[in-house]
Amino acid sequence: MGYVARVNTIPAVPRPAATVILVRDRPDPSGERPSLQVFLQRRVPTMAFAAGMTVFPGGAVDAGDSIVPARTRGPGAAEWGRRFSCEPGQAAGYLHAAVRETFEECGVLLAGPAGPPSGAGEPVLDDAAAHAARTGLIERTRTLAGVLDDAGLALRADLLHPWARWITPEQEPRRYDAAFFVAALPAGQAADARTTEAVEARWWRPADILREHAGGAARLMPPTWLTLTELAGFEDAAAVVAAAADRVVTPVRPTLVRKGERTVAVVGDREITLP
Structure with missing residues (x-):
């Protein structure tokens, strides 16, 4: 989500989107206590949305995200709807977009063998298959459901956990209703x-x-800043996942307010200056 602070007579309808807060413990060969890390990307400056911002992987729900994979392990659409405070169909779109966008943007596939988890920590696709599948998804010649079904994989909904849901302020010309998931980097x-x-x-x-x-030196949008501020209070990835395990979220609806030369996003009792 990004804020431009324009005024529209008729608010744009928010487009469903999904973001994944990918976490891991910092590798440390010295044997010191591991510390939490998050995966972030700095977007190219020519993007139509959030240009130059540092963000979590994610993007809008697209038509292919309505096609359910033949195999899914973990919570179903009704449970995701309860936990994101929305209709099951919308929640299913969030889930599939989260898995697809994470694979497209950073190569992490939140999926696994259709049978019981092996715990072996092996990649779910070899390099050639992963490259072909990722290219097909980016070019929209393949769907996530098709990629998983062709490889005999199950979507691992059990690897994802709700963290937040943000809806862009009404003043914005480009608006999103974004579900934020947490996932630990798979072994x-x-x-x-x-x-x-x-x-x-x-x-x-x-x-x-x-x-x-x-x-x-970096530019963060209000949802990213607030999420990182929350995450800074956790020691490791396990603690973050545990905090999200039973979380039920309701939409955060920031408002934009002018403060002299600044525009701030107001969220509850917080004021976040826009980048």
Whole structure:
């Protein structure tokens, strides 16, 4: 979500979207206590939306996200609807878009063998199959359901957990109703920067990227800033996943207010200055 602070006579209808807060524990060969990291991308400056912003992987729900894979492990649409405070069909779209966008943008596929989990920590697709599937999804010649079904994989809904839901302010010309999921990086997989939508992508400690934002070296949108501020209070990925395990979220609807030369997003009792 990004804010432009324009005034529209008739508010645009928010488009459903999904974001994945991908977390892991920082690898440390010295044996010191691991610390939480999150995966973030800095979007290219020519993007129509959120240009130059540092964001979590994600994007809008598209038509292919309405096609349900033959196999899904974990909560069904009704349960996701309850936890995101929306209709089951909308929640299913959030879930499928979250898995698809994470695979498209950083190569992490939240799926697994159709049978019982093996726990072996092996990639679910070999390099050639993953490249072909990712390209097909990006070019919209394949659907997530088709990719999983062809490979005999199940969508791992049990790897995802609700964190928040944000709806862009009515003043904005481009609006989204975005579900924020948390997922721990699956064993045997790695997140990469091979996307045309970002100029760089890497793992950050939440406190470090918040300092970069405060100093002007990075630009964070209000939902990203507030989420990272919340995550900075957790020691490791397990603690984040545990905090989201039973979470039920309701939409956050920020409002935009002018404060002299600044525009701020007001969320409850917080005022977040727009980048």
